[in-house]
Amino acid sequence: MRPTASPSGRTAASDAVRLVGLTRTYGIAPREVAALREVSTTFPACSFSAIMGPSGSGKSTLLHCAAGLDQPTGGQVLVGGVDLSTLSERERTELRRDRLGFVFQSFNLIASLTAAQNVALPIRLSGRRPPQEWTREVLTLVGLGERMHRRPAELSGGQQQRVAIARALAVQPEVIFADEPTGALDSRSGRDVLALLRRLVDERGHTVVMVTHDPFAASHADRVLFLSDGVLVDELCSPDSRSVAARLAELETA
Ligand SMILES: Nc1ncnc2c1ncn2[C@@H]1O[C@H](COP(=O)(O)OP(=O)(O)OP(=O)(O)O)[C@@H](O)[C@H]1O
Ligand SMILES: [Mg+2]
Numbered sequence: 001m002r003p004t005a006s007p008s009g010r011t012a013a014s015d016a017v018r019l020v021g022l023t024r025t026y027g028i029a030p031r032e033v034a035a036l037r038e039v040s041t042t043f044p045a046c047s048f049s050a051i052m053g054p055s056g057s058g059k060s061t062l063l064h065c066a067a068g069l070d071q072p073t074g075g076q077v078l079v080g081g082v083d084l085s086t087l088s089e090r091e092r093t094e095l096r097r098d099r100l101g102f103v104f105q106s107f108n109l110i111a112s113l114t115a116a117q118n119v120a121l122p123i124r125l126s127g128r129r130p131p132q133e134w135t136r137e138v139l140t141l142v143g144l145g146e147r148m149h150r151r152p153a154e155l156s157g158g159q160q161q162r163v164a165i166a167r168a169l170a171v172q173p174e175v176i177f178a179d180e181p182t183g184a185l186d187s188r189s190g191r192d193v194l195a196l197l198r199r200l201v202d203e204r205g206h207t208v209v210m211v212t213h214d215p216f217a218a219s220h221a222d223r224v225l226f227l228s229d230g231v232l233v234d235e236l237c238s239p240d241s242r243s244v245a246a247r248l249a250e251l252e253t254a
Contacts, residue, residue, distance in 0.1 A: 023074030101168030158189020
């Protein structure tokens with residue numbers, strides 16, 4: 001695990017990720033789509049941020065650019081102060097692999113591998129041999145130590161998502177990006193996953209950036225950023241479900 005379970009050992013005052021004038025257009029003029037327009041914000045270390053907005057407002061694009069999975073057409077992404085655009089393809093891949101974790105709505109686990117093997121995979125891909133006690137420890141952290149030898153089909157949706165989170169955690173990333181991690185889950189499993197993400201921030205000092213459509217999910221974050229048509233239009237700190245839902249409804253009818 002991290003050298004210390006206490007967030008105080010981390011650079012709490014620093015920015016884990018900083019976006020400066022982030023712009024992403026798809027396609028070629030005159031048919032181009034501006035998915036993000038000059039978005040600037042910071043995700044402080046050891047914080048939990050939610051990103052909301054109507055469908056097509058640019059949430060996934062923002063997450064993919066911030067995580068180095070997609071290349072912006074303008075502006076900068078800084079991870080721990082490092083400007084991703086100054087890195088070679090290989091350096092970017094290494095930074096992503098070693099310092100960032102990504103969780104998808106559809107889990108994306110490999111069906112033929114057990115939970116433990118899925119969790120160990122990113123470490124294997126980076127050319128190291130994950131100790132078995134390490135994969136057990138990470139799976140125990142997400143409440144699945146007893147089920148480490150099960151395959152995804154033998155686990156519930158919520159359990160599969162927790163395996164996916166454990167896989168993202170395996171490399172001890174500074175930042176975990178999650179795109180609608182509770183979107184495919186029932187409300188009870190969704191609550192388990194949200195409580196886990198909250199705990200990773202509070203107890204282990206990770207930084208979480210989560211896209212969600214659900215005001216209840218967003219209320220677990222320290223703040224909510226609202227996107228509309230690729231523009232960052234608002235921000236709510238210490239959000240509660242009701243005020244998040246009200247702001248989202250305004251944007252959806254705008
Ligand atoms: N690969 C692509 N090629 C062309 N246009 C794209 C591509 N990816 C996204 N877009 C467009 O960019 C805009 C933002 O898409 P994005 O997926 O970021 O939205 P979103 O807010 O995540 O939506 P949802 O809530 O439906 O997941 C949309 O208009 C979308 O059609
Ligand atoms: Mg999306």
